[in-house]
Amino acid sequence: MPPVIDANITCGTIVVHGEVNGTSRRRPASRSAAPAKVRGDLETPSLVIEKGAFFQGASRMDPAAKAARAKTAA
Numbered sequence: 001m002p003p004v005i006d007a008n009i010t011c012g013t014i015v016v017h018g019e020v021n022g023t024s025r026r027r028p029a030s031r032s033a034a035p036a037k038v039r040g041d042l043e044t045p046s047l048v049i050e051k052g053a054f055f056q057g058a059s060r061m062d063p064a065a066k067a068a069r070a071k072t073a074a
Contacts, residue, residue: 002035016053 002018010025016036024030026044034052042059049055 008040 004019004021006021008022008024009020012027013029013031014024014026015031015033016038017033019037020040022040024038024040024042024044026042028044029046029048030042030044031048032038032050032053032055034050036050036053038049038054039056041057042055043062044059045062047059047061
């Protein structure tokens, strides 16, 4: 049975394979791999939701963090 987390979390990069219920702040990245279930608002500079994963909530991406990544990659 996949793990279930019922909490507000702040963490580094995370890959969800189970279920997360709560507000999340993730830096530098967030990825939900099928058959993940994510319920709650997300704040992350990089977000990937794979086909088959479930996401219910709002997402916010910091444009300053995204611009800094693009500048570093150039």
